[in-house]
Amino acid sequence: MDKFSLSKSGQNRAMRRIFKRIPKASLLFFLVAGLFGLPMAISATTPTPQHWIVYVGGQAMSGNTMIMTMGYFPEIITIDVGDSITFVINSTEPHTITFLSGNPPLNPFSPQALAPIGGSVYNGTGIVSSGLLSQGQNYTLTFTKAGVYVYQCLIHPGMMGVVIVNPAGTPYPMTQAQYDQLASQQSSQSLASGLSLLQQVNLPATQGPNGTVIWHVDVGQQTPVSTEVTLNSMNSKVSGSAILTMTAPGVLTVQVSLTGLLPGETYNVGIFQGAAEAGGKSLYNLNPVVEASNGTGSSVTTLTLPPLSPFIPTSFGIPSAGWYINVSNSGNAVAAGDIIFPVSSVMGFLPNTLTIHAGDTVVWTDVDPDEVHTVTFVPQGMPIPEFGTPTSLIPTKSHIFNGTGYYNSGPMIAGVSYNLTFVTPGVYTYVCLLHDGMGMVGTIIVLPSTPSSNPQATLLSKQMSELNNTLNSLNSQVSQIGSLTSQVGQLNSQVSSLNSQVSQIGSLSSQISSLNGSQASYENSVNSKISSLYSLLTVLIVLVVISLILNVVLIARRR
Known part of the structure; x- marks a missing residue:
C-alpha cells in the first residue's frame, strides 16, 4: 500500500469520526439544504424594509388669521429600496402627494387631480x-426601485419634496427621530x-370718482421669493453661496459667489432638478464663474421662468x-447645494376688518400665487355654498352692495381683483x-355717509395731520435749537467769566510786575546807599590810620 493510500485511508477515518459527532437532525438539515439549494450564509439575508414618516404642510394662528406652510417635512428624505413612507396631512389645508x-x-x-392614481407601490x-x-x-407608498424622485402637490404650485431611494442594505444617513427634528425646524422656519x-x-x-374713497384689501399673502443657498465642496476646495431673488413675475436673478478656485479656471454653474447629494437633471444654465483673484469669482444671471403650473398663469416662483x-x-x-425655499401662505383678508362710509368702494386682489380664493357675502339664512358647486364658481354680476342678497367673486387666482x-x-x-x-373671514363696517367722509376732506385731513406732524417735528427741532442756543449762551457767559478772570489774572500779573519793578528800584537804592556808606567808612578808616x-610821629619827636 503506497503513502497516498495510507493518507487517504486516514482521512476517511477522520471524516467518519467527525460525522459520528454531528447530530442526525443536523445531518438531515444539511442534506435537505444541499438538495434544494437553500442559502447557508447568514450574511446573505434580505434587509428588513423600514417605515418612514413625512409630514405634509403645517399651520399656526396669529390672532384670527391662519398661516399655512406649503412644504413637505423633511423636504428631502433618503430611504432604501423596499422601504415605505407614510405621508401625514398636518394641516387643515388639503394637499396631494403626486409623483409624475x-x-x-x-x-x-380637473376631477382627475383630486382622485387617487396608481396604487400604493412606486417603481419610478x-x-x-x-x-x-x-x-x-394619510397616504403610504412603497418604493421598489432606486432613484431620485421629486413629488409635488397638484393644487399648490411650488410645493415639492424629494425622496432619494438607495439600493437595499445601504446605510441610512439619518434616523426617523432625526428626520422628525429636522422636519420641525423646517416647518417652524416656514411658519416664521x-x-x-x-x-x-x-x-x-x-380718491375715487364723485367724492368717494377706494379701499384695498389683500386676499391671502405668500412669502416673497428670495432665498440663499450654501454651496458645499465636493472633493475639491471650492465652496460658496448663491442668492436667488424673484425681481418681477417670472424674472429670477441668481447671484453666485465662489472661493477656492484654481487660477485662471472657468467653472460652469447650473440649476438642476433633484438633490445635491444624489444628482438630477439640468434645468437652467447660469453664467459661468471665472477665477478673478485670490481664488475667488462670481457671476450674476437673470432667468425668465415659466409658471410653476401651466394651469395657473401667475404661479411664478421657485419650489x-x-x-x-x-x-x-x-x-x-x-x-453643490440644495435650494430650499421656506414658503408660507396667509389664509386671511388683510386688513381683516375695514371701516368705510356709504358710497365707498372696496377692491379685493388675490396676491397669493399658490392659492385660489373667493370673496363671498352670504345673506343670513342661506347656507354657505360648497366650493365646486355652480353657485360657488359663478361670479355675481352686480357690484353694488345694498346689504342684502348673495355676492360672489368666483374663484380668484393671483392678480385677479373683485x-x-x-x-x-x-x-x-x-x-x-x-x-x-380655516377662519378666512373678513368684515366690512359701513358708516353713514357724512361730510367728513368726503374723500377730499379725508385726504385734506390726512394732509393736515401729516402737516401737523411735520410742524410738531419742526417745533421739536426748534425747541432743540433753542435749547442749544441757551446752552451756547451759557457757554458764552462762562467764556466771558473766564475772560474776566483772565483779565483779573492779567491785572494781577501787571501789579506783580510793578511790584517787582518797585522792589528792584528799592533794592538799587539800598545798594546805592550801602555803597555810599562803604565809601564813607573807607575814608574814615583812612583818616583814623593817618x-x-x-x-606816633609826634611822640617819637618828643623823646
Missing part, C-alpha cells in the same frame, strides 16, 4: 398620486416667514424643494368659500 415621473402635470381643476415610472387628502388622512407677512401690509386708500445648484469644472462636480361699492350702512361679514373653515601815624 416626468409626465406632464395634471390640471388641478408612471403617475402615482394620493388624490386630495384632508387633515387626519409667513408670520412676518402680517407686519408688512400697508394698503392706503385712494420649496427639488432644485439644486451644481458647480463643475472640466465636467466634474466641485460644489370690487363692490357699499351703499347701505351696516356690518357685513364675508368669507372665502375654500378656506372659511591820625594814628601822626600821633
